[in-house]
Amino acid sequence: MPEHAPRTHHALVELIRARLFEIVREPEALFWMFVFPVLMAVALGIAFPSRTVDTVIVGVLDGPDAARTATVLTAVPGVEIKRLTPDDAALALRRATVQLVVEPGPTPTYRFDPARPESRLARRVVDDALQRAAGRTDPFVPREARSSTAGARYVDWLVPGLLGITIMSDSLWGIGFSIVNARLRNLLKRLSATPMRRRDYLLGHALARLGFLVLEAGVLLGAGRFLFGVPLHGPAWLVALVCVLGALSFAGLGLLVASRVRTIEALSGLMNLIMLPMWIVSGVFFSSANFPDALQPAIRALPLTALNDALRAVLLEGQPLPAIGPQVTVLTLWGGVSFLLAMRVFRWR
Numbered sequence: 343m344p345e346h347a348p349r350t351h352h353a354l355v356e357l358i359r360a361r362l363f364e365i366v367r368e369p370e371a372l373f374w375m376f377v378f379p380v381l382m383a384v385a386l387g388i389a390f391p392s393r394t395v396d397t398v399i400v401g402v403l404d405g406p407d408a409a410r411t412a413t414v415l416t417a418v419p420g421v422e423i424k425r426l427t428p429d430d431a432a433l434a435l436r437r438a439t440v441q442l443v444v445e446p447g448p449t450p451t452y453r454f455d456p457a458r459p460e461s462r463l464a465r466r467v468v469d470d471a472l473q474r475a476a477g478r479t480d481p482f483v484p485r486e487a488r489s490s491t492a493g494a495r496y497v498d499w500l501v502p503g504l505l506g507i508t509i510m511s512d513s514l515w516g517i518g519f520s521i522v523n524a525r526l527r528n529l530l531k532r533l534s535a536t537p538m539r540r541r542d543y544l545l546g547h548a549l550a551r552l553g554f555l556v557l558e559a560g561v562l563l564g565a566g567r568f569l570f571g572v573p574l575h576g577p578a579w580l581v582a583l584v585c586v587l588g589a590l591s592f593a594g595l596g597l598l599v600a601s602r603v604r605t606i607e608a609l610s611g612l613m614n615l616i617m618l619p620m621w622i623v624s625g626v627f628f629s630s631a632n633f634p635d636a637l638q639p640a641i642r643a644l645p646l647t648a649l650n651d652a653l654r655a656v657l658l659e660g661q662p663l664p665a666i667g668p669q670v671t672v673l674t675l676w677g678g679v680s681f682l683l684a685m686r687v688f689r690w691r
Contacts, residue, residue, distance in 0.1 A: 380565045398464045399440045401426040407446035414475040415444075415468060442468055498573065501566040502653035503626040505559060509588045510620070510646050512558065514613055517547045517596035522609045530690045540688055544681065548593035552586060559585050563657075575660030584656060584666070584673075588649040591673040594680030595645070601688040620646040648672035 399422045402412045412423050424440055434440040435453060442464035445451035450472055454461040474480075524530050533543065559581070566572035574581075595616065603609045623630055623637075624646035633641060641647050652669035655661040663670070 380562060397422055398442075398460075398467050399424065400464060400468055401431055401434050401440035401443040403428060403431055403443060403445045405446055411444060411446040411450070411472070415471055418467065418471045421467060421471070444468060444472075495570075497566070497570045498658055499654065500627070501562065501570075501572050502657050503650050505562050505585070506588065506624070506646055506650040506653055507621060507626050508558065508562065509555070509585060509649065510592045510617065513551050513589050513592035514596040514599070514617065516551060517593055518600040518603075518609050518613060519606070520547060521597070521600035522603050522606060525604060525690075526606070533690065540690075541685060544597050544684055544688065548590060548597060548681070551589050551593050555585055555589050556582070572657075574657055576656030580656050580663060581653070583663075584649065584652045584670075587670060587673040587677070588645070588652075591645045591649070591677035591680075594677040594684065597684035598680045598687070601684050620644055623647070625650050642668075643672060645673055645676040648676075 397420055400415055401424045402408050402415070404425060404427055408425065412425065415421050416423050424434070426434060426440070426443065431440075431443045431453065435443060435455065438458070441454065441458065441461045443453040445453065452465050452468065454465055456462060521530075524533075563572070563574065563581075567574060599612050599616065600609065603612065620626075623633060623641050624644050625631075626646070630638075630641050630647060642651075648669040652666040652673075655666050655669075
């Protein structure tokens with residue numbers, strides 16, 4: 343070999359470098375990785391702020407007793423009144439611009455949807471106020487000790503969930519789209535004629551996603567900390583470990599899905615089939631405990647549920663590694679089994 347011949351690297355290293363350069367040259371990918379999760383956190387943090395008093399929005403039907411009823415309810419802290427006609431009331435309930443409609447009278451009528459928790463709360467608040475105005479007396483007046491501790495707010499609970507779906511979406515879409523696009527452009531057909539091993543090609547895609555993971559997680563967690571005071575109780579190394587395990591778990595799934603898919607349309611269908619159920623049941627925007635007990639074992643076995651639960655345990659509760667052992671096991675199994683299956687079914691053409 344000549345003295346000044348260029349150094350050659352292992353094929354896996356070259357594949358990782360090439361994939362990192364591809365990502366950097368895609369402004370859309372950088373937007374979805376860094377900007378979109380922060381915008382989601384800001385929008386939802388503003389939409390669901392931490393309040394000392396929950397606002398109850400009540401519609402009062404126009405009529406002879408409407409003014410007196412509105413006066414009684416207006417005096418209750420946290421109650422907002424809207425005067426409505428009968429036609430407006432039906433529309434307001436349908437559009438959820440009010441949580442309850444009161445039809446005043448000697449025996450008031452409450453119109454509301456009992457399936458909405460906020461409507462049931464409004465019913466209790468309104469009934470209590472009107473019963474007191476009608477002369478009801480209580481044997482005692484309780485004291486209140488309101489809590490708004492950082493770590494127990496909705497935005498604190500939300501940020502780890504947003505980080506979880508960001509890791510899932512970037513890993514699945516970034517890897518799946520890249521492989522299928524290369525297959526459509528016949529790049530995989532050309533690579534199949536080289537000495538490149540299938541294992542190196544798949545590992546290169548999976549490991550390249552880790553190159554931006556620190557920035558990806560750091561930007562979202564930093565924005566949550568700076569804008570909303572989201573606490574970060576756990577050690578940074580454990581947060582990083584959970585994020586890496588989550589990224590590798592979904593990278594394995596992305597490799598498996600893209601192993602034989604030949605069109606972007608087919609890839610989109612499979613990706614949506616995998617991701618949408620987890621968006622709903624894995625505790626991103628609301629707790630997975632809302633689902634029936636019979637479904638809980640299956641929900642806890644999903645990789646996004648394990649990732650979200652582990653992130654919240656470390657970030658919000660400061661739990662150590664042994665405490666998140668079940669979640670780590672779930673993520674490891676999903677990633678390892680998916681990668682091994684992808685190795686077996688992957689086709690260059």
